[in-house]
Amino acid sequence: MQQITFKTTGTCARLIRFERDDENRIHNISFEGGCDGNLKAISRLCEGMTAAEIHATLAGNLCGSKGTSCADQLAKAVMSA
Numbered sequence: 001m002q003q004i005t006f007k008t009t010g011t012c013a014r015l016i017r018f019e020r021d022d023e024n025r026i027h028n029i030s031f032e033g034g035c036d037g038n039l040k041a042i043s044r045l046c047e048g049m050t051a052a053e054i055h056a057t058l059a060g061n062l063c064g065s066k067g068t069s070c071a072d073q074l075a076k077a078v079m080s081a
Contacts, residue, residue, distance in 0.1 A: 001027065006077035010068040013039065016077045024050050026078055034070050042071055051078035
């Protein structure tokens with residue numbers, strides 16, 4: 001498994017860490033900072049999904065007037081990895 005760390009921009013969470021397996025499935029997602037309960041829920045819901053599935057589900061989700069969100073940043077992170 002490949003371990004990835006992604007530095008977020010525009011969100012309360014500062015970093016996203018996750019692992020990607022040989023089938024491009026995402027595992028062990030964790031956020032540094034942000035809304036703990038919500039981000040744990042997002043991590044559980046996305047466990048084992050492909051990068052494309054996560055991106056299709058979460059991309060464009062916004063938090064207030066920030067122009068992004070932790071979920072949107074996760075969508076970007078999995079596609080950039």
